[in-house]
Structure formats: structure tokens, C-alpha cells
Amino acid sequence: MSGVRVLVGTRKGAFVLTADGARLDWKVDGPFFPGWEMYHVSGSAVDPSRLWASQSNGWFGQQIQRSDDGGASWQPVGNEFGYDGDPGDHQWYDGTPRPWKFSRVWHLEPSATDPDVVWAGVEDAALFRSSDAGASWQELPALRAYKGSQWAPGAGGMCLHTIKLDPADPDRMFVAISAAGAFRTDDGAQSWKPINNGLNSGHLPDQDAEIGHCVHRLALHPAKPSTLYMQKHWDVMRSDDAGDNWYEISGDLPTDFGFVIDVHAHEPDTVYVVPITSDEFHVPMDGKLRVYRSRTGGGEWEALTTGLPQRDCYVNVLRDAMAVDSLDDCGIYFGTTGGQVYASADAGDNWSPIVRDLPAVLSVEVQTLA
Amino acid sequence: MILPGHLRSLARVAGEVRVDVPAAGAAQQVTIGAVLDAIEDRFPVLRGAIRDHGGGPRRPFVRFFACEQDLSHDPVDTPVPGPVAAGTEPFLVVGSISGG
Numbered sequence: 001m002s003g004v005r006v007l008v009g010t011r012k013g014a015f016v017l018t019a020d021g022a023r024l025d026w027k028v029d030g031p032f033f034p035g036w037e038m039y040h041v042s043g044s045a046v047d048p049s050r051l052w053a054s055q056s057n058g059w060f061g062q063q064i065q066r067s068d069d070g071g072a073s074w075q076p077v078g079n080e081f082g083y084d085g086d087p088g089d090h091q092w093y094d095g096t097p098r099p100w101k102f103s104r105v106w107h108l109e110p111s112a113t114d115p116d117v118v119w120a121g122v123e124d125a126a127l128f129r130s131s132d133a134g135a136s137w138q139e140l141p142a143l144r145a146y147k148g149s150q151w152a153p154g155a156g157g158m159c160l161h162t163i164k165l166d167p168a169d170p171d172r173m174f175v176a177i178s179a180a181g182a183f184r185t186d187d188g189a190q191s192w193k194p195i196n197n198g199l200n201s202g203h204l205p206d207q208d209a210e211i212g213h214c215v216h217r218l219a220l221h222p223a224k225p226s227t228l229y230m231q232k233h234w235d236v237m238r239s240d241d242a243g244d245n246w247y248e249i250s251g252d253l254p255t256d257f258g259f260v261i262d263v264h265a266h267e268p269d270t271v272y273v274v275p276i277t278s279d280e281f282h283v284p285m286d287g288k289l290r291v292y293r294s295r296t297g298g299g300e301w302e303a304l305t306t307g308l309p310q311r312d313c314y315v316n317v318l319r320d321a322m323a324v325d326s327l328d329d330c331g332i333y334f335g336t337t338g339g340q341v342y343a344s345a346d347a348g349d350n351w352s353p354i355v356r357d358l359p360a361v362l363s364v365e366v367q368t369l370a
Numbered sequence: 371m372i373l374p375g376h377l378r379s380l381a382r383v384a385g386e387v388r389v390d391v392p393a394a395g396a397a398q399q400v401t402i403g404a405v406l407d408a409i410e411d412r413f414p415v416l417r418g419a420i421r422d423h424g425g426g427p428r429r430p431f432v433r434f435f436a437c438e439q440d441l442s443h444d445p446v447d448t449p450v451p452g453p454v455a456a457g458t459e460p461f462l463v464v465g466s467i468s469g470g
Binding site for chain 2: 036
């Protein structure tokens with residue numbers, strides 16, 4: 001019987017939530033790694049029993065944990081993330097030079113074809129890859145070579161937070177960095193190009209600069225991998241040419257600031273965002289937690305509120321904290337900084353909390369289990 | 371050695387940990403660095419958790435105490451207090467109180 005496994009990273013541990021295909025009755029396991037910041041927990045599509053977790057804290061640094069039994073047990077694997085060569089400096093918030101320094105892994109993206117291969121996006125922003133099931137990690141340095149000395153951090157740090165693999169082209173990959181922008185490789189990470197044409201960012205002196213944009217999240221649908229969606233630091237954007245050109249699709253959203261964006265598993269033009277009031281006030285507008293859905297690839301949006309708090313709600317939804325499953329009735333999931341994980345088993349028409357009182361949620365992923 | 375809770379969990383140990391640390395150098399003394407080498411050899415998962423990889427600097431929010439002394443800022447080739455070398459007093463790895 002089909003089911004789902006929701007992987008939740010929080011500020012104080014990781015949780016694994018499981019249910020059958022009805023997605024009504026949930027089993028909650030955890031916390032795993034209690035007291036540690038779990039920036040991301042993800043699962044292999046090739047071997048669903050293989051999970052990855054980024055475990056870190058300010059005292060004792062970074063660990064990577066791997067599970068080979070669907071989260072029942074974990075083992076630490078390699079945790080050394082050394083930049084290739086002398087990484088030099090990037091820019092600091094005030095424009096002065098700042099040495100590159102590794103602090104944590106923000107995102108773990110398993111290969112779609114090999115369970116032993118996984119990519120890691122880190123802070124200070126760089127891309128690493130392991131091909132030995134996490135035992136060792138190597139930087140893919142060509143990315144930082146593209147004007148890395150000019151990259152500067154966003155408010156949350158200079159992080160490579162999004163990694164998207166093109167399911168149709170094993171040599172193509174997209175990444176997003178706060179606040180350097182979005183980049184694409186077409187040759188298996190041997191070289192990269194910025195894909196920020198059409199983005200406008202008020203925090204930059206040259207608002208349409210090649211790099212320096214604060215991209216919060218990218219999303220794509222496997223059936224249309226050249227169509228990308230972006231939630232930026234202000235503006236919801238879309239590209240139909242693999243990022244070469246972007247246009248705004250914020251349309252009638254009440255505000256177009258936010259962090260998450262995702263795409264319905266079976267409808268490439270159905271997109272989800274969670275609008276947040278502003279860059280100065282990271283809470284839903286008017287105390288109402290609303291997911292917005294567009295069925296037209298952007299521009300026209302509808303508020304999804306059934307089952308979500310519509311008063312006195314002042315949480316945030318962080319950039320890696322939304323996911324979709326691939327059951328026939330596509331399930332949507334998101335976690336909040338208030339510790340709730342909400343689920344919809346009907347593409348967002350109705351919502352209910354799986355759990356209400358977790359530590360602040362940093363990431364949500366979901367595996368569809370056969 | 372006495373490790374903080376998070377590192378005991380990582381290393382999957384409980385309570386105090388005993389490691390054999392060879393004396394070295396002309397004076398045949400047990401140094402801070404040798405103690406750290408020994409604990410990392412015994413528990414490879416602790417590499418990078420107490421100090422930077424490859425025997426690098428102590429992580430900023432980790433402190434070293436022994437015999438009511440703060441050894442955190444001493445060079446790694448500093449001998450540990452005699453009772454620590456003799457195994458009668460522990461070498462403490464402590465997470466800084468800041469950031470809690």
C-alpha cells in the first residue's frame with residue numbers, strides 16, 4: 001500500500017512523519033539528534049530507505065548523518081568540507097573582503113540515479129559532491145570561480161540553499177545562492193553561468209546586475225525542466241528557457257515577498273507560494289497563514305486557507321520547508337517557525353496539522369512510498 | 371576525558387572516557403595536542419567537532435579545562451597537568467556557556 005514519509009528538520013532535532021496514502025493518521029518519530037540544528041533531511045529517490053541529514057550547531061560544527069533504513073537508525077559519515085585550494089575572499093555585508101569560511105551544510109540533494117551520490121550546498125556558498133555515500137566530499141570549484149570574490153551574504157548568511165537537478169539532462173543543474181543569485185551548469189559542473197537576467201533587486205546599486213540577487217528558492221517540474229519558478233527577495237518569477245530570461249508572475253498576490261515555492265507533482269503550471277509580509281517583517285500578512293496557488297503558471301493566484309489559522313498567526317515558512325508528494329491526489333506539506341507541519345491531501349484545498357509543537361521547522365521533504 | 375553531552379551522543383559513549391596517550395618529546399610529556407589526537411583516533415566522528423579538521427585550531431565555542439585550570443588558550447604542545455597525564459584527573463572538553 002502506498003504511503004508517505006515526511007522528513008522534517010528543525011532547530012532542535014529531526015523528525016520523521018509517516019502515514020498511508022490517505023494521509024490522515026500520522027506516526028511521529030523523533031527527535032533524532034536532539035538539540036542539534038537539522039538544516040535539511042532528504043531522501044534518495046533511487047533507494048527510499050537511504051536518507052541524509054545535515055546536523056550542525058555553533059559549538060561542535062557540522063555532521064552528516066546517513067540512514068539506510070528509512071530513518072530508524074543513523075550513522076555519521078564524512079563531515080570534512082574543505083574548499084578547493086585557497087578560497088580567498090568574498091564580500092562582507094559592508095563590501096569589505098571576508099575570507100571564505102565553511103560553517104554549515106544548508107541542503108543535501110541526492111542523485112536521481114545513484115544512491116551513493118549526493119550534492120551538498122553549504123555556507124559560505126559552495127557546491128560539494130560525494131560519490132561514496134557520504135564518506136568524503138569534494139568541492140566543485142568552478143561555481144565559486146564565477147566572480148565569487150564579489151558574492152555577498154544575505155541576511156541568513158551566504159548560503160547555497162537550493163540545488164535542482166534536470167531530470168532530462170544529467171549534465172544540467174541549477175543552484176541558488178543568497179545573495180549571489182541563480183546559476184546553471186550544462187556540463188556537469190565544469191562551468192557555470194549566472195541566470196539572473198530579468199531579475200530586479202532594489203538592494204543593488206545596479207538593480208539588474210549579473211550577480212548579487214537574493215534568490216530564496218527555485219522550483220521546477222520534471223515534465224517541463226526548462227520552466228523554472230523563483231521566489232526572490234521580493235517578486236515571484238518564472239523562466240521558460242532554463243533561466244536565461246526571467247519575468248515576473250507575482251500578479252495579484254497580496255505581497256510577493258516570501259521564501260518557499262513549489263510545483264504540483266502532476267500539474268506543471270500549478271505553483272504554490274506562502275506570501276510573507278515584507279523583508280522587514282517575516283510573518284504572514286494580517287496574521288493570516290495563507291498558501292497561494294496559481295493554476296496558470298503564475299499571474300493569477302487563489303488563497304488556500306481551509307484548515308490554516310486566519311488570525312493571530314505570526315510564524316514564518318523558511319525556504320526549504322515546503323514539499324509535494326506524487327500520490328494521485330498530490331499532497332502538499334509545509335512547516336513553520338512556530339513548529340507546525342501542515343499537510344494537504346488534496347493539492348491545497350484543505351489543510352490540517354500533522355504536528356503543532358515541534359521546534360522551529362527548518363526544512364520539509366516528502367518521500368512517496370510504494 | 372569528560373565530553374559534553376552532544377559529543378557523548380555523537381561518539382555513542384556514556385560518562386567518562388579513558389584513552390591512552392603516549393608521552394612524547396625530549397621531556398616525555400603528554401601534551402594537549404596528544405590528548406586530542408588520541409580522542410579523535412578513538413572516535414573519528416569527533417574530528418572537526420572539538421577542533422578544526424587536521425589538527426587545526428580549537429573551535430571557538432569549545433573550552434579545555436583540567437585541574438581547575440583553563441587550558442583553552444594554551445598551545446597544543448603544552449603539557450597537560452600531571453594528574454591528567456597520570457589518569458587521576460580528567461581532561462574536560464566543555465561547550466562554552468555562550469550561545470545557549
